[in-house]
Every structure is written in structure tokens, then in C-alpha cells.
Amino acid sequence: MARSSAYQTKQKSQLLQFLEENADRHLTAAEVQIALAGQGTPIGSATVYRQLEKLEAQGIVRRYLLDDRGGSCWQYIGNAEQAAHCRTHFHLKCTVCGQLMHLDCDHLNEIADHVAAEHNFRIDVSRTIFYGVCGTCAEKEEPKS
Amino acid sequence: MARSSAYQTKQKSQLLQFLEENADRHLTAAEVQIALAGQGTPIGSATVYRQLEKLEAQGIVRRYLLDDRGGSCWQYIGNAEQAAHCRTHFHLKCTVCGQLMHLDCDHLNEIADHVAAEHNFRIDVSRTIFYGVCGTCAEKEEPKS
């Protein structure tokens, strides 16, 4: 494994901790920056991006693209157990509320095998996100009928 | 239907024609601009974006986000038959060569039904893309073994 971090700094540890505590959320670089500043650790945006870049290379966080503007967001996925776990299932993202959900289902896990065998395409499960509308938002959208 | 186009211009028709002729590709705004310029129709980037925006609103093209940088690309999907067709199946995108493939398969089409029934999530098939590596690129990556 690459021991890319040689020094431990306040910014680095605070950033990682914040990501870990919000592992269920998608965080933009700006959100991370503001949050750390708010808890007493001012951090430059350049540092945020540099750290996120490193963490992504190490497999500790994952980068996603927002579907509206040309921005990105990141999510903590751990580097061992959780990463391996998330590598075995798909993710659902609600285009209304933006929530990201894990989709554990054997029935769906065989999709990758099927596509590889029948369609000659090796799906990267960890990078594939199903977009749609979650049950909660669907109810709000169509209160009647 | 909104009759948003009142005038017919060279740029507009050429842009649409080019998109239609490359309906199997993902095109960036820059690619469209360069291609039209190359075939004798110089067009400003602002116009490209404005036209693509209108076409997207009309459902004639679809906008995707690139997974590397923070850029976008567009694909012609027609406004009737083809749109309906692509709405019924998933797409595969090779992260190596960037090619987009249509995935016609009854086995996969039931995925949306399954997720809706079992996981209370309404997948928007037209916005969901499977990322992975196509057979051709997989061979190139691993010539041995």
C-alpha cells in the first residue's frame, strides 16, 4: 500500500474525521471547507481538493458528479471493510432529494455477471449509480391519485 | 408542445443535423462547435449551449455528465420513436474508450420493476448509465493471461 501521508496535520485529520462522521452524505468541497472552518479549523480550498484527491486515490473516499451543475461531491467509504462492501452492490440516488442509498440485493448482484456473460461488458459496480426517485419523494410529488 | 423555435437558421439546422448523424455518440459542446466550424458553419460556443439547452428542454437531446472532469456531453435521442426506445433500456458506457452502448435485454428491463416493487425506488432508466469496461478495451488492457 502506498504510504502517501508522511505528516499528520490538523487539517488532514479534521477533514478525514468530518468525512467519516458524514459517511452517509455527499459533501461538496465547499461544504467541507465551511464545516471545518465552523469548527475551528480554517482550511484553504486548495488543501481541501488536494486532500480529497489523495483520499480518493487511496480508495478512502469516492468522488461523484452532481447531476445539475458542473460540480463534484465526495463520500467517505472507508478503506477496507466498507469499501469492499460497497464494491459489491449498486447505489441508488434520488434525483429529487439527492439522497444516496445502498442497494443490497442478491437479485441485482447477478446483473453484473449477466452483463459480463451475455453482453461482453464488465460493469464497475462501484461507479454505477441508478438515478431515479425514492419512495418518499414520489409520495410528495404525487399526493393525489 | 412548446413551439419555441420561431426562426430557422443555418447554425440551428446544422447543429441538429450533426447531433442526429452522431446519435450513437456523446458529444461535448466543444466537439459540436469544432465539427460545425470544420464543415463550414462557424458557431459561437454561447450559441451551442443555448441551442443544446433548448433541444434538451424539448426532449430532443439528452445531457450527460462526464465522469472525469466537470464537463457535460449531449446525445441526440430524437423526440418520438427513438426517445421512447431509449427510455426502455439501459446504457453502458466504457470508461476506457468512452463509447456508449445500448443495452437491449429483457432480463435487465425487469430490474426497474424489481427495484420499484422490492426497494420502493422508481428508477429513471433514461438517466442511468452503467459504467465499466467494454470487451474490446478489456482485451487491450489484459493482453496476456
Added chain:
DNA sequence: TTGCGTGCAAAGGTTTTGCATGGCA
């Protein structure tokens, strides 16, 4: 003639890079 569509340039937002400084080991 009317007013939509265009082009240029400037602005906007996000992300990256250069360079000097600061802080961990």
C-alpha cells in the same frame, strides 16, 4: 419591420497549479 438568433466579450462557478511559508517528524 419585427424580434429571434447570433457572436463577442465578460462574468460566474468549480477545480487546479505555482510559489513561498509553516509545521510535523
Added chain:
DNA sequence: TGCCATGCAAAACCTTTGCACGCAA
């Protein structure tokens, strides 16, 4: 003390917007 990490500012990108002009109807 050595060297990585940080911060600031500038640059780089993609995209949007303002404004005047051109052209289709």
C-alpha cells in the same frame, strides 16, 4: 533540519449572461 502540507493568488476550464447586430419571416 528536511521535507511535506498549507495558503494565497492566479490560472485554467466549462458554462452562462449581457448587449448590440444580423437575418429569417
